[in-house]
Amino acid sequence: MVEIVKNILRFIVLILLQVLVFNRIEISEYLNPMVIVFFLIALPFNTPKWLLLVSAFALGITVDVFMNTPGILSFTAVLVAYLRPLILQFIQPRDGYSIGDLPRAVDLGWSWMIQYSFFITIIFHLVYFIILAYSQDNFLVILWKTIISSIFTLFFVFVLQIFSTKN
């Protein structure tokens, strides 16, 4: 129950941060960090699969409304949510995920956390920038945008990890 409230709060706070703070960072055309991806990273392992997709869609479309890009972020978020179980399986620790663990550094260690957030963040930004560019940007520009924005987002994710503690 506590976990559900926590996730709903995280959903709201991340959207507000994204829309009111991170979308207003106007330093370079290469830096558009999508910190909402942290919501998808932090969802518990036992989240029902349909809920994973539906919440990803809700997350994407809400931020889309603020950015005047209906569909682009929701497409990206739903795709990443769909890939998440595969990624989790791919980087599974040798003895699997134990019950009660959450996808965070204190539970599964930093090396796992870095791998996991790296995959999710890079895929999210890459897909997002590809759809945004619709054939006019060359691939090198998309790649640079992905790398720079991902580094920023990952930094944000890791800072949050440092402050998260075991209940």
Place this chain on the structure above:
Amino acid sequence: MRVFFTFLIKHHFTLLFLVLQIISFVFIVSYNHSQRTAYLNSSSYTSGILNSGITNIGAYFSLAEENKKLITENTNLRNQFRKNYKKIKVSSNLVNDTVFLQNFKLMPAEVIQSTVYKSQNFITLNIGRIQGVKEGSGVVSADGIIGVVKSISNNYSVVLPLINKDFKVSCRLGYSQYYGSLLWDGMQYNEAKLHDIPLHVSVHKGDSLFTTGFSSIYPTGELVGFVKEAKVKSGENFFDITVRLSVDFKKIRYVYVVDHLLKQELDSLKIITDG
């Protein structure tokens, strides 16, 4: 039937995924690449209020500079007025009692949100339907043209600026009078590309670009930018011209929405001609 339901339950993850992706795809296709009314955007009520609140806080810090700009603009306008007045007095040829029909009406607006570093940049203005903004109206500022109104709500409107890849405007070169279409290449917020200028035209660095007025969105002769560089690519018949935009999209604050009063008349005439 039971087989069907078992199938649904077994593959619900992938099926739901496909359904949501199709919905997103429909959104992308129907809203992002056209100038049609978009309901899901920052002109909507809540996002409008949030954005204008945040912008109001920031507004206090740039008041001094904005005042200075407004004073300069006022002075320029007054000067123009006096100049016009003199000319009419001097000219003796104006015998017929000419009544000048007003063609364009300007409405002042304030920018409450804008982006310059996204691939899809947008500007939100603090006026909308109630204040008389129409979809498809042009937006200009003291420095040059800004863009075109994409969608409106009762009190806000969203502008598709020059620095959006969906924007296109025809421009005339000041020196040679040749015209081409100006498009943003998605890179720097102060540069765009001018297309369709044939190689035999003499293009000079620093030459100014003006609107043609063909689209009946902007008045003819509004400043757009200056030629920064004109390159010749081998095997092509047209110049590759880089234009430095006259408007600094990072600084815009007060703009004017252009209402074309005779647009309807012009459009209906075009329809008749087109058959």
